[in-house]
Amino acid sequence: MPSYERRLTPQPFAGHPPRATPRARGRWRRALGRVTAVVSLVVTAAVIAPAPSAQAAVALEKVGNFGANPGSLNMYVYRPAALAADPAVVVALHGCSQSAQLYADNAGLTKFADQHGFLLVFPEQTSANNSSKCFNWFQSGDTRRGQGEAASIRQMVTHAASAYGADPQRTYATGLSAGGAMTSVILAAYPDVFKAGAVVAGLPYGCADDVLSAYNCMNPGVDRTPSAWAGAVRDANPGYTGPWPRVAIWHGDNDPTVAKKNADELRDQWTAVHGLDQSPDRTSTIGPNSTRREQYLGVDGTVAVEVDRVPSIGHGTPVDPGAGATQCGATGTAHFIDCICSSHWITGFFGLDGSAPDPGGLPAPAGLAATGATDTSVTLNWNRVPDAASYAVYRDGTRVATPAGPPFTDTGLSPGGSHTYSVAARAADGTEGARSSQINASTTGAAAKCWTANNYQQVQAGRATTSGGYTYAKGSNQNMGLYNLAVTHTLKESPTGYFVIADGTCP
Known part of the structure; x- marks a missing residue:
């Protein structure tokens, strides 16, 4: 994943500065040169630097004027020769230090666009926005509805409908790494636009709001409750009552850049958004490398959330070069890993391979x-x-x-x-x-007991324990944060001796 540069500035600009002119941006980048150089040396040079592509370039169209572009992104389109009438649109977001062309050449999505006639939209980050060309998934000015890069991507979808006749009711998104994290962003910011998304080696929405917290989210990862993660998504659209996007999560079990814990946190976020628990309804293995698939069924019986855990790979897009029906992609470039053609399975998850989304067997009982x-x-x-x-x-x-x-x-x-x-x-x-x-x-009877106190006091009262500088609720073992006087939680005891965090919900 990245070296992150843009908007790492002193106050008053930290967090949400105005978009600068090119000249002002240049002065700002020079002032931060030493910080960026250190980050780039540690992450970009050591982990992300791409090798030359191993296959001929895919023919992309650059769209010069697609409308409002507050995020200053580039737009490219792949239009298959046999574009379907009223085609679906898949937005495909590249990773750090990559380009739209590199992602199109290697991820394998164009093979299935050719087969099934859907349109591919490739947003592209610029070095003026981020020195390592990472989408700014961690900056509030780019992750809110109607703002920055998120708004630019939404405008690309609008342009695809007007310029190519695309069906606005069949819009999907996928991406790798920072592109995967930006996929989380646009699903949360525009649930009325995107029917489904696939996050590859990405992160939950709302995990970070600056560069330093972004690195902590990447590794070791941030542990929050499902309800807290879901709250971040719902807060992106207060009052939204429509259907939420279906989400597939792809992650390598040995990812050293974005810890595999993020797959669990993404699962927690989107299952909770859909009102589901975190126990899979079905598990199976898929592909030539026995990728473990966990599926969580919605009330209509379709797969609402899916987690695909790819064994023995690091950070990248899973591909499987070859001409077979379930093969795709190329591996001559860093972060395209030979194991399983994720684009084949993602296309199926979106329902773009000619089949309907998996109905999942018997429907959910109503009237509980x-x-x-x-x-x-x-x-x-x-x-x-x-x-x-x-x-x-x-x-x-x-x-x-x-x-x-x-x-x-x-x-x-x-x-x-x-x-x-x-x-x-x-x-x-x-x-x-x-x-x-x-x-x-x-149950009836005595109401559950609740205590509100700082973490130090909760430990001293025997309602929590401490380990490694962190505090954990007894019984549930929920992480309450740092063991100090500054962190306060409400704990509920039910049953006796079993404590859970109940901030704002305990009677």
């Missing part, structure tokens, strides 16, 4: 509700699903029972406890369909 409670039990009811042989009941993300049908009473609970439930229908062979929407249900 808590219909009764005692001090130690909760009774659930839901609508039966045709052809279901049984049902799986999940409490707090863990399957606790497989009753033949509703109603079901969950027993052995603690008084005053609160739990999250969902239900899935099961076929006769035990295969589970999509899970229902989650509901919260509480």
Whole structure:
């Protein structure tokens, strides 16, 4: 991933400075030359420097004027010879130190555009914006709806509809590294525009707001709760009530640049946005290298979130050079890794290979509700699903029972406890369909106890422990941050001796 330069400035410009003129930018870059040189030597020269491409260049069209361009990006288009009527659009975002041309030549997406007739839009970063040509996924001026680079990419999609007849209802995005992180940005900023996205070796939306926090997000990664990650996405569009984009997450298990922890955090973010828990509904292996696939089904039975964990590779786009139906890409350039053709699987995830998105088997049960409670039990009811042989009941993300049908009473609970439930229908062979929407249900009896205090006080009171300078809630082991007086949390005890972070939610 990057060396990051733009907008690393002293106050008053830190965080969200005005876009400078070329002359002012030059003065600013010279003032920061030593800082940038160190970052570039550590990251760009050692990790990212590309080798010459190994195949002939793909024919791209440069679009000189695509409309409003507050992010000062370049736009390139790949138009297949057999462009479909009302074609879908896939926005493809390159990684640091790469270009639109390099990404088009090696990622393999153009093969499937030729086969299925969709249009490819390649935004391109410039060195005037970022010295290593990284998309600025960590700067608030470029990651908000209607601003900076995010707004420029959205305008490219608008131009594609007017200039090429593209279908605005079938717009998708994918990208590598900083391009993957920018994919997260545009999915969060424009959920009304993008139906789905694929983040390759990228990061969650809202992880960083400056250069230093960006590096911490990359490695070792930042641990937040699913609800906190989802809150960052929802805050990008307060009041938005439409459908959220489906998201595929691709990550190498040995990535030294963007820690594989980010795949988990991305999963947590987008499953929570979709109202799902973090336990996969289905797991499988795909491709010649047995990539592990985890799928999380939405209430309509389609795959809402997918995680593809690629074994034994580092930082880059997974490709598989060759002429086979599931092969693509080239490996003569750094960060295109010979293992599996991710573009083939991503095209399928978008539903652009002629097939509909995977329906995922039995639909989700509707009407889940808590219909009764005692001090130690909760009774659930839901609508039966045709052809279901049984049902799986999940409490707090863990399957606790497989009753033949509703109603079901969950027993052995603690008084005053609160739990999250969902239900899935099961076929006769035990295969589970999509899970229902989650509901919260509480037992009666004494209300859960809550304490608000700084981390030092929570540890001293026996409600938390400390290790390696960090504080962890007893029982749940949730990371509460640094062990000091400056960090304050509310802890809820339920059941006795088990504490969870309940900031702003504890009665």
